[in-house]
Amino acid sequence: NIEHHIAHLASAFFVSPFKNSALVSVDGFGDFVGAMWGIGEDKKIKVMDRVFFPHSLGLFYLAFTQYLGFPKYGDEYKVMGLAAYGRPTEMERMRKIVKLNSDGKFELNLDYFVHHREGASMTWEGGEPVLGPVYSKYLEDEFGPARKRGEPITKHHENIASSMQAMYEEAFFNLLNYVYEQTKIPVLCLAGGCAMNSVANGKIFDRTPFKEVYIQPAAGDAGGALGAAYYLWNHILDKERNFVMNQPYWGPSFSDSDIEQLLNQSLEQLNNCSIVQVSNDDELCKKTAHYIAEGKVVGWFQGRMEWGPRALGNRSIVVDPRRAEMKDVLNARIKRREPFRPFAPSILLEKVGEYFEKDYPDPFMIKVYPIKEEKRNIIPAVTHIDGTGRLQTVSKEENPLYWQLIKEFENITGVPVILNTSFNENEPIVCTPQEALDCFLRTKMDILVLGHYIIQRK
Numbered sequence: 001n002i003e004h005h006i007a008h009l010a011s012a013f014f015v016s017p018f019k020n021s022a023l024v025s026v027d028g029f030g031d032f033v034g035a036m037w038g039i040g041e042d043k044k045i046k047v048m049d050r051v052f053f054p055h056s057l058g059l060f061y062l063a064f065t066q067y068l069g070f071p072k073y074g075d076e077y078k079v080m081g082l083a084a085y086g087r088p089t090e091m092e093r094m095r096k097i098v099k100l101n102s103d104g105k106f107e108l109n110l111d112y113f114v115h116h117r118e119g120a121s122m123t124w125e126g127g128e129p130v131l132g133p134v135y136s137k138y139l140e141d142e143f144g145p146a147r148k149r150g151e152p153i154t155k156h157h158e159n160i161a162s163s164m165q166a167m168y169e170e171a172f173f174n175l176l177n178y179v180y181e182q183t184k185i186p187v188l189c190l191a192g193g194c195a196m197n198s199v200a201n202g203k204i205f206d207r208t209p210f211k212e213v214y215i216q217p218a219a220g221d222a223g224g225a226l227g228a229a230y231y232l233w234n235h236i237l238d239k240e241r242n243f244v245m246n247q248p249y250w251g252p253s254f255s256d257s258d259i260e261q262l263l264n265q266s267l268e269q270l271n272n273c274s275i276v277q278v279s280n281d282d283e284l285c286k287k288t289a290h291y292i293a294e295g296k297v298v299g300w301f302q303g304r305m306e307w308g309p310r311a312l313g314n315r316s317i318v319v320d321p322r323r324a325e326m327k328d329v330l331n332a333r334i335k336r337r338e339p340f341r342p343f344a345p346s347i348l349l350e351k352v353g354e355y356f357e358k359d360y361p362d363p364f365m366i367k368v369y370p371i372k373e374e375k376r377n378i379i380p381a382v383t384h385i386d387g388t389g390r391l392q393t394v395s396k397e398e399n400p401l402y403w404q405l406i407k408e409f410e411n412i413t414g415v416p417v418i419l420n421t422s423f424n425e426n427e428p429i430v431c432t433p434q435e436a437l438d439c440f441l442r443t444k445m446d447i448l449v450l451g452h453y454i455i456q457r458k
Contacts, residue, residue: 004030011227027192028058054116069147086158104178195219217308251305289408311422313402333444345382
């Protein structure tokens, strides 16, 4: 057996470009550990220390996610988006709940929690897991009654979300700075479910001495199998490292003949659509970029599916970021999600410094950076309420077709950015051409680009 957090550390380090690195894993818990850190040296991982159950930043975040009326497993990202609308007015209370230690560790005040006494129950609702509350009545005594799902979100709720995110960041950076002091290695590999907190990730360069950070795209438990395999291969069997995961496209792909066969079988369903086969990539990208610039909602299905929870240009819905109304259009016609949740920009790698305050590559859309003030009104649909964006950088080497699409959009509009959201409608991201076609037919998407076929509603 390979310990949960060791698998997390290995999932980042052994596929990173670094020979030596500080390693940190933070999540809910696994094998009764909430965080682990150490050093990676070539083929070996040396664990330095752990934070043991029941103390966990992931459970702290989960408790407030539930308290704020988001009960589904994995809803934390919604609260991270909500936090930008509030102010951290509740820090005094938050610091009663999480205590930071000089050795980098953190302790929860267990009066506010029940997971250590009662565990966490799980039920299924509409095919999705829902965890029972992990917070106690003392949390409601402290902050007022919990918000019930569907109730209005008030400024009080926004401020609690903001304060909770700020408290998470205090504990997170206390740990990261301690790890740096202990290792003096300016390079960090980060893993665990909490490594999906893109807002905190985007502040690592400002709030710690680390100069380079690698986060593998499936940083949560889905990446555990990858880490376990590499830990066996590199650490235990002492095999040479020979792979760097610098792009996320590792899933299934489908040929144009697969797509043609599907379309021929679906002609009855497509009788109010036009179907055009485009002969080459140049024409495909030019046509699609024109549709995007005209304000069309485009499903873009190409190549191998992404590894991890993000759609990164192969299973994406793409629209014009210059049109502020596109957020509402996407929510009304396809996504049907909370209006406070931001949409993300995909930007040409070579143009990042023109639009963002930080000029670092992020092909996995796993960090949030401030958008330059003078650019915010140019790309309002991907600018969050606090002036930030969770960017994906797109390079010609890593995804030539998606890069070309954005480049053609820039040629038309002067803007090297498109809005990229996952190709789905409250379901897992589409994987196959059939799933993409079903989603297109079920929603009010204007155009579906399936390989070299363009399907458009008449």
